[in-house]
Amino acid sequence: MNNTIINEEKIENLIYEIRGKQVMLDSDLARLYQVETKRINEAVKNNQDKFPERFSFVLTVDE
Secondary structure, three states: OOOOOOOHHHHHHOOEEEOOEEEOOHHHHHHHHOOOHHHHHHHHHHOOOOOOHHHOOOOOOOO
16 A cells, blocks of 8 residues: 555545535545555444445446
C-alpha cells in the first residue's frame, strides 16, 4: 500500500458531486487513512448506528 500522504489540493480532487452531494469513494478514503478498502466497508457494515444512511450509498451503473 502506498504510504504517501495526500496533500489538501489532492484531497479536493478526490471529492465528486453525485446526486447533488459531495462524496468520496471508499477506495480514496482507504488510501487517505492508509487502510485497505475492505476495512472501510467493514467499518460501515459493522457500525451501522455510527454511519447514517446518508453516509454511504452504492452507485448505479449509469453513475
